Amino acid sequence: MKDKTPAKNSYLTIQTLQRMPYYLQYLKKAKAEGRTDVSASAIAAELQLNDVLVRKDIAAVSSTGGRPKAGFNVCTLIRDIEQYMGYHTTKETVLVGAGSLGKALLRNREFDMYGLKIVAAFDVRRSLIHKKINGVEVYSLAKLKNFCLRQNIQIGIITVPAEAAQDVANRLVDGGIQAIWNFAFVKLQVPEHVLVQNEDLASSLAMLSQHLRLANEMGESWIE
Amino acid sequence: MKDKTPAKNSYLTIQTLQRMPYYLQYLKKAKAEGRTDVSASAIAAELQLNDVLVRKDIAAVSSTGGRPKAGFNVCTLIRDIEQYMGYHTTKETVLVGAGSLGKALLRNREFDMYGLKIVAAFDVRRSLIHKKINGVEVYSLAKLKNFCLRQNIQIGIITVPAEAAQDVANRLVDGGIQAIWNFAFVKLQVPEHVLVQNEDLASSLAMLSQHLRLANEMGESWIE
């Protein structure tokens, strides 16, 4: 019997990775309903995905194989996914830009669930400095780099206006950060080893717009 | 000479669509710098994309072909993209959930640029009702459906907690909405004609986590 534990330094495609939180959500619902096993087919049906796809995704992170006829053990699978996703390891992060979006993120309680902990906020506005938002203190932007270095912070969240984002990114990079979660709409220039995850409202809006346009055109006429 | 105007009811793949805002951003920068023409190759280089890809994307929305040696006229291309993306047509929307994330979105000035206008907010909390946030009045959730029907609203933004999201979605659908921008982390069940665009913080976080895990493992050892 082969060891089924997935290689520690294997990696998932971004598509697979992005489906994981949805699997997790479904599994937790199943657990809450008292089910002990779920089949890949059931997950696929609920999330409107192909069942082979779901099986492959699960195979990539699961410590055990599924049992024919029964499926996968809910608790084990939840643990395996959370483990793989790193939800059990606390990731200390800093947030830069304590404006309304920054505040909203600071107040978001869901991040706990994912192991994300915002340990400090930074801003240029004097009026905000040394204020606390949801227990997190706001510091001067000037202190950002050294704070990151000293505390060995690996993730930075950028919620400043677009114009200021590149400067903040530079400071984070100088502070030794590995990954940036960027809510400003600019393409940031960073060294290769740093990941920039753009939270892309403009792209989302583009999807909405196109849908409306097509919906409205279809409503009007079908003339080619 | 063929008519180069793209078919009105053509549609772009989501990949192409999501690159458009980045093209636009680059073009606007180029315009601000006083350039009159840009080449697809230049755009590709800046955004780290393949140049053929950029050409194909542009061809799908441009009213004119590019000129060999010169490239595309900046102003025309900006107009064409904005036109295609519907940035020139105002899209009236409602926002449900005037919590901190909702407030952050209500205060976001960038939406103007995309033709998105939030005309009303809704919440269940008594204390918020009839308050104004950035000039937008908050109404009782009970009024949501009729408001949408009366004003012929087509887009709804959901910024309520996950547990409440499906109920809100149902009300929006009953109100005749065509598209939902969902910031709650739940898979919403809606009729086929309604688009749900999930703003997926959990998936983004998954990307960050995986990057850190791989970066750290690589730092530790290279043993296979």
Place this chain on the structure above:
DNA sequence: TAGATTGTTAATCGATTAACAATC
């Protein structure tokens, strides 16, 4: 047993990239 389910291998599909002729 029959049937639900897993998991593998091969086929399909669609997006990206490469090659190249056409144009200014």
Place this chain on the structure above:
DNA sequence: TAGATTGTTAATCGATTAACAATC
């Protein structure tokens, strides 16, 4: 002209799906 650039057609690549044997 030579060279930069466009835009098309064909090749590649990778993700998804189909087919099917294995298992409980």
